[in-house]
Amino acid sequence: MPPPRSEAARRAILTAALDLVEEANYEKLSIEGIAARAGVGKQTIYRWWPSKGAVLLDALLALSEDQAGTLVPLPDTGDLEADLKLVMRATVAELDDPRYDRPMRALTAALLHDEALAADYAERLEAPITQIKLDRLRSAQAAGELRADVELDVAVDLIWGPVMSRWLQRTGSLTPAFADAVVASALSGLRRAG
Amino acid sequence: MPPPRSEAARRAILTAALDLVEEANYEKLSIEGIAARAGVGKQTIYRWWPSKGAVLLDALLALSEDQAGTLVPLPDTGDLEADLKLVMRATVAELDDPRYDRPMRALTAALLHDEALAADYAERLEAPITQIKLDRLRSAQAAGELRADVELDVAVDLIWGPVMSRWLQRTGSLTPAFADAVVASALSGLRRAG
Numbered sequence: 001m002p003p004p005r006s007e008a009a010r011r012a013i014l015t016a017a018l019d020l021v022e023e024a025n026y027e028k029l030s031i032e033g034i035a036a037r038a039g040v041g042k043q044t045i046y047r048w049w050p051s052k053g054a055v056l057l058d059a060l061l062a063l064s065e066d067q068a069g070t071l072v073p074l075p076d077t078g079d080l081e082a083d084l085k086l087v088m089r090a091t092v093a094e095l096d097d098p099r100y101d102r103p104m105r106a107l108t109a110a111l112l113h114d115e116a117l118a119a120d121y122a123e124r125l126e127a128p129i130t131q132i133k134l135d136r137l138r139s140a141q142a143a144g145e146l147r148a149d150v151e152l153d154v155a156v157d158l159i160w161g162p163v164m165s166r167w168l169q170r171t172g173s174l175t176p177a178f179a180d181a182v183v184a185s186a187l188s189g190l191r192r193a194g
Numbered sequence: 195m196p197p198p199r200s201e202a203a204r205r206a207i208l209t210a211a212l213d214l215v216e217e218a219n220y221e222k223l224s225i226e227g228i229a230a231r232a233g234v235g236k237q238t239i240y241r242w243w244p245s246k247g248a249v250l251l252d253a254l255l256a257l258s259e260d261q262a263g264t265l266v267p268l269p270d271t272g273d274l275e276a277d278l279k280l281v282m283r284a285t286v287a288e289l290d291d292p293r294y295d296r297p298m299r300a301l302t303a304a305l306l307h308d309e310a311l312a313a314d315y316a317e318r319l320e321a322p323i324t325q326i327k328l329d330r331l332r333s334a335q336a337a338g339e340l341r342a343d344v345e346l347d348v349a350v351d352l353i354w355g356p357v358m359s360r361w362l363q364r365t366g367s368l369t370p371a372f373a374d375a376v377v378a379s380a381l382s383g384l385r386r387a388g
Contacts, residue, residue: 025307108303108306108362109307112299112302112306113219113221114219118364150379151375153366154356154375154379156365157356157357157359157360157376158356158376161359161360162348162351162355163351163355164358164359164363165354165355165359166351166355168302168362169320170312170316171320171324171347171351172348184383185344185352185383185384186380186383189378189380189381189384190379190383
């Protein structure tokens, strides 16, 4: 986590990074370009972030905090299928929204290149999100909605992997109907004897 | 597809690209570096390939042709679950092998940046592979092994998405047991009423 800083400069830098990624591709994004757009010196950025990928990770974290507040647990009404359909429809809508799609593709590419950034991402974003998914599935397993022998980390991949894969590979439309079909089919496999 | 060329130079260039990606990350890969390693002039590469990503795509195609011959249909013994477990175990082993893992991560990153390369990849590699998956599932559906109302493009994402997602996000081990669990669970959901 970077040290305390001018909040106005930080906001300007994160907004500039998102705007520039929307306008051009990630390979053309540069610290110089972000600095010029944000109206700050290059050194101001280098003082707080080691790379353009690190700026982008913070920009995406700020974006999700802006829109969704802090990370909240998944809904738990006692009906796992209904709860997950709600969550998956929201995920699919977000992945289909250019405001998220472009920076998330850029960040995905950066993570593939940069192992230090990948470790930071895993700790700050992926691990907490995986934890709230596991918490919801554990509650469902305790309530008998999932078989007792289901390994919950495998269940996470079965439920969320298909949407991730279709988004990444652009193999089909990201529709509410697809979200529903994935949840229904994955849960059907996790409820009954394999 | 590039025009006819010296096969020896082509091989040397593709091998150099793979070796360099194994040694360093993709951002550091350059046409200059590939040319130096392959012992050819930079212009020789630019005559045949528009970018380092395009070299890498051909290198990966050549690698899978070397080891597996041309693209063959998936096995069809009449037992979909057994056939897919065989296929998925092979996929998982390949993704867990550094000889494939590093260039495939590099290519995945390149595809995220480069829309022309992504279109070429979709046409030459992804579309034929998706087609052989759909063919196998269609045969299983005709034999009553999948429900008649299963949409086969959704089934492809359900069966192959979890492995892809776990590989990309490094969220767990790529083991034969994971391959089997994914196939068993996904098919269980696709056989019965959702």
